[in-house]
Amino acid sequence: RGGAPSNIFIYGTTGTGKTAVTKQVLSKLKERAESRDLAFKYSYMNCQHVDTKYRVLTQLCEDIGIDVPFTGLHFDVIYQKFKEALDDLDTLHVTVLDEVDMLYKKSSESLYVLTRMNSDLESSKISIIGITNDVNFKETLDPRIRSSLSEEEIVFSPYTAEQLNDILTQRSDVAFHKGILEFGVINLCSAVGAQQHGDARRSLDLLRVAAELAERNGDEKVTEIHVRKAQQVIERNTVIEVLTSLPIQTKAVLQAIFMGEGKTEAITTGDVYEIYSKICKLVRLDILTTRRVGDLINELDMLGIITAQVISKGRGGRSKRIHLTVPHRQVREVLESDFRLSKIFEVDSI
DNA sequence: TATCCACAGGAACGTAGGGACG
């Protein structure tokens, strides 16, 4: 209608279709706008990667067709550039910020800048759609941002097993020949997805991988066994992928945890650091400070590779109890394939 | 019950690597 657009806030756990629906709606809107000759643009960004105000603006510029370097310019310069370009386009621009909580955590300023951009714009308007799976996010938000960001709210509830079942049935009718899927396969996939907070993506991936396994095996039907197998394959692949792409220092810390776990039950930050230092000496790696290693341990925790729980041992001090949460075999496999660290495994004692 | 250990984790800063611009 050409009126002032509201900012929208969308909640919902992973795999409930927030992103898919948002994208779908926006592209429909775009179609409509085009057919009526209305100016409409949108850009989508995932704040896991786009997590500074600078990057947000860079991304926005790219989306409306301005070339900017990914680094080098003063923020204000980019801001001006974008503002002018957008005003020239005389359009309505919708900015989708997926996983806004990440952006806010790392740079609360960016959201503020975005919300107040409208007052700087003359002929164009900008509207923000924030997507998050953190239900408490709104409470942690700065009041000034909160009021303008959450003018309207939409909640996506998790899919139930039945809904997942419908989705899978519908998809599989298109993707597979009749009778390929053994009875119960879809049920199992949707049940697993429902357990994962109603995650449709998980269910679909599971079904796809199970089918691939069956095909590779030359089996005629996809059975529940394939699904179980697929579960393991997916799990394993994601773990290995994450581990392999870790920076060398983080890997060294992981290795220290790995070796420490073999010896004692509860391994602490201090233990890890001790082993880590020895490893570094052996492979001629710079030894980082405890402070930094503490952060690396936290990073591993965030990635879900380990759990690090703060505990107090009274006069024994406060520390973190650290545990690996991924299979040891996979950790070893990845570490052994890293040429810089592999030789540690040839040494008997650390 | 006050103490005190072994860290947790915040703040500020340094260095290296990169690109824009005059």
Place this chain on the structure above:
DNA sequence: CGTCCCTACGTTCCTGTGGATA
């Protein structure tokens, strides 16, 4: 060129703290 600004990764210095023990 030098200057200005960005990011990534690390360091230094620091204050804070849960709870078993003296």
